[in-house]
Amino acid sequence: MKSINLKSITLTAWPHFTMSLACLCAMGAAGALPAAAAEPDAKQTAIRYDDLDIQQAAGAQVLYHRIQAAAQQVCALRMGDLALKAQERACIEQAIDAAVKNVNSVTLTRLRFGTDLRLAGK
Numbered sequence: 001m002k003s004i005n006l007k008s009i010t011l012t013a014w015p016h017f018t019m020s021l022a023c024l025c026a027m028g029a030a031g032a033l034p035a036a037a038a039e040p041d042a043k044q045t046a047i048r049y050d051d052l053d054i055q056q057a058a059g060a061q062v063l064y065h066r067i068q069a070a071a072q073q074v075c076a077l078r079m080g081d082l083a084l085k086a087q088e089r090a091c092i093e094q095a096i097d098a099a100v101k102n103v104n105s106v107t108l109t110r111l112r113f114g115t116d117l118r119l120a121g122k
Contacts, residue, residue: 009102011067012044013074013095043074047099060107064100071095 047066052059075091077084100112109115 007050008046008048009067009099010044010046011070011074011095011099012042013071013091045070045074049103054103054105055107057107057111060105060111063103063108064111067096067099068092071099 047063047070049059049063049066052063054060054063071092075088075095077088096112100108
């Protein structure tokens with residue numbers, strides 16, 4: 001019997017409260033989300049990467065683009081106010097940072113931060 005190794009990250013963001021951003025990482029089947037993720041203002045999306053070899057630059061690049069697109073999706077604010085746009089940008093950057101940290105790949109970390117050093121906490 002072949003073992004299935006599903007890899008995905010779940011991006012959860014509160015675009016109106018960028019300090020409350022959480023990114024959850026699940027290797028294999030997705031686990032239970034914390035209660036905060038169920039709040040009405042929370043937005044989330046799953047990003048699968050079991051089809052990628054993220055140890056290779058090309059695979060890490062594809063995952064990075066998926067993470068960026070997902071962060072823009074969950075952090076999007078509909079209003080054109082400059083202050084809200086700054087908050088939206090901060091949400092996107094925090095979501096990308098958290099997702100890269102949680103994937104815990106040297107290649108992806110190098111792509112995002114320009115260094116092989118892992119972020120604190122990993």
